Amino acid sequence: MIQLIEQTAEGFTQRYTSGPYEAIKSNGLDKIKNDSLRALLIENYDERLPAQMVFIKYINESCDQRIDEARKALVGSKIISIKGKPVI
Numbered sequence: 001m002i003q004l005i006e007q008t009a010e011g012f013t014q015r016y017t018s019g020p021y022e023a024i025k026s027n028g029l030d031k032i033k034n035d036s037l038r039a040l041l042i043e044n045y046d047e048r049l050p051a052q053m054v055f056i057k058y059i060n061e062s063c064d065q066r067i068d069e070a071r072k073a074l075v076g077s078k079i080i081s082i083k084g085k086p087v088i
Contacts, residue, residue, distance in 0.1 A: 011060040014052060021045040 021041060024032070032038040 011063060012056045014056050016045075016049050018045055018049070 024041070025045075029038055029042065032041070
């Protein structure tokens, strides 16, 4: 049972490195002659990836809240720990 509760505490993560894109951006995206490539870079790094990060944060927070509620309903108000960390 504890293993199941421990597994539910895991969330989603996503990382991306925008350093190279920011360097290109600061030097001028107009240096990229391929319009399609330039548009895709802008769309991905200025729109999609940041939006995904916000979405993942929302999902993790929402899931954490639901998991906490389920844990409390399962074990009551007792404090239990997993790997030395209190979870309730």
